[in-house]
Amino acid sequence: MIKLVKKHDRIEGTIRPPGDKSISHRAALLNAVANGNARVSNFCVGDDRESMLRCLQGLGVQITPDPQCDVSGQPDCFLIQGRGLQGLLEPTNTLDAGNSGTTMRLVTGLLAGQSFISVITGDDSLRRRPMGRVVGPLKEMGAQFMGREGDSLAPLAVRGGNLKAIDYTLPVPSAQVKSAVLIAGLYADGKTVVRSPSLSRDHTERMLKYLGGDIQVDGLVATVGRSEFNARDILVPGDVSSAAFWMVAGSAHPNAKIRLEGVGINPTRTGVISVLESMGANLSLENIREGEAEPIADIVVESSNLQGVDIAGEIIPKVIDELPVLALAASLASGSTVIRDAAELRVKESDRISATVQGLSRLGVDIEEHEEGMVIRGAQKLVGAPVNSQGDHRIAMTMAIAGLIADGETAIHDAEAAAVSYPTFWDTLASIGV
Secondary structure: EEEEEEEEEEEEEOOOEEEEEEHHHHHHHHHHHOOOOOEOOOOOOOOHHHHHHHHHHHHHOOEOOOOOOOOOOOOOOOEEEEEOOOOOOOOOEEOOOOOOHHHHHHHHHHHHHHOEEEEOOHHHHHHOOHHHHHHHHHOOOOOEEEEHHHHOOOEEEEEEEEEEEEEEEOOOOOOOHHHHHHHHHHHOOOOEEEEEOOOOOOOHHHHHHHEEEEEEEEOOOEEEEEEEEEEEEEEEOOHHHHHHHHHEEEEEHOEEEEEEEEEEOHHHHHHHHHHHHHOOOEEEEEEEEOOOOOOEEEEEEOOOEEEEEEOOHHHHHHHHHHHHHHHHHHHEEEEEEEOOOOOOHHHHHOOHHHHHHHHHHHHOOOOEEEEOOOEEOOOOOOOOOEEEEEOOOHHHHHHHHHHHOOOOOEEEHHHHHHHHHHHHHHHHHHEEEE
């Protein structure tokens, strides 16, 4: 599918981003092994949602849409009937994680604790993504794996159960690896300790605490023990990664004002806000409040005089998903921006370093590719051109935001990729143009 985007003289509007994918997945998975039933409201949309729900249903969990949801009246609500920690069933078929790396890694941690054999796989893209960082510590705990290239690529066959607790130090910060080990730790004898070299997303820790699991967090160290816990309703905050596209649109466009409602502002996820503020974005948080497990706010962003910055080091795990659209912001800022320490972008849904550089270069940006990042020389005049998402939802949406600002017309090929995380993106894009 090709989407054509033209420059708008002004963009404005109020947007409620879709539910946060990371929180939705953890709310579903942990409530699935809790005691009792829970309604998860404002569940994330897109193909990744179906991947997680499909895998949990394959393990015997009853998950049904609930149009009468009483959590908040929000759409996309599901009733999850928890089976308890020991109640999952051996799947009769292969579990399919689709294109969702989050599903693959978190469910693999869950399978490691089960006393049966299971097989999990994904689409062509996911089967190329490395899983060795998850498999390694789970093997140390006693789970058995069979997979391609030394058990590092899906499909992965898992024989779990009889796990022992470990004290594990992550070689690099990774919320998904940390979460997989903590989830497996719910089934292990003793206390499982995960040590992170720097801050990463803590949604699993927060969700476990909210549900009453045996979890303690001390700085960069999380400790979990075998524990039963109870299902609880939750309203999922809006996804800050989805909101990031509108934040960049609002700050980089010369005539814009956008309000984003109900966005999650977990401190481990607000790197994009911090970076934009350091660039001089006219951005403010309003109506800050505490949700069930996560803090929430409304975000207002207006046209800004952006300045180039360095994006590197400890901030990278907090902005890894937003780096492509931040590169776009940098191309419209004064001065140069250097992005470093972001090699993980190479193994996302696409090689996002290469895809970002290729796409923005086509639009006239002076951008240089490096092994672990890129250099963007700002104050560019963007000119519409044909670009390709390379099958990556974040690249598709980044190029669309660029099209709002570029002179002429931008043709985005494989634009349907946006549906992976944001099926209503194109409708929202059309609604804010004036």
